[in-house]
Amino acid sequence: xxxxxxxxxxxxxxxxxxxxxxxxxxxxxxxxxxxxxxxxxxxxxxxxxxxxxxxxxxxxxxxxxxxxxxxxxxxxxxxxxxxx
Numbered sequence: 001x002x003x004x005x006x007x008x009x010x011x012x013x014x015x016x017x018x019x020x021x022x023x024x025x026x027x028x029x030x031x032x033x034x035x036x037x038x039x040x041x042x043x044x045x046x047x048x049x050x051x052x053x054x055x056x057x058x059x060x061x062x063x064x065x066x067x068x069x070x071x072x073x074x075x076x077x078x079x080x081x082x083x084x
Contacts, residue, residue, distance in 0.1 A: 011045050019045070 019040050027033040
């Protein structure tokens with residue numbers, strides 16, 4: 001077994017339950033769900049994880065921008081400049 005296979009097997013072991021929940025939520029048909037899980041068992045898993053983490057990071061970043069705008073509305077301009 002080469003290093004990539006070992007890494008994929010380790011990632012599947014770490015995220016197996018979460019992937020099954022994700023597949024159940026995404027696909028109702030058991031045959032299609034099995035196909036989806038087989039697809040995610042390979043190197044695709046790492047790509048999917050990277051994309052999901054990117055979406056999560058982006059969502060937090062956007063929320064941070066919204067919070068900044070709300071703080072700007074609440075603080076007088078002089079106070080806001082001192083904080084930044």
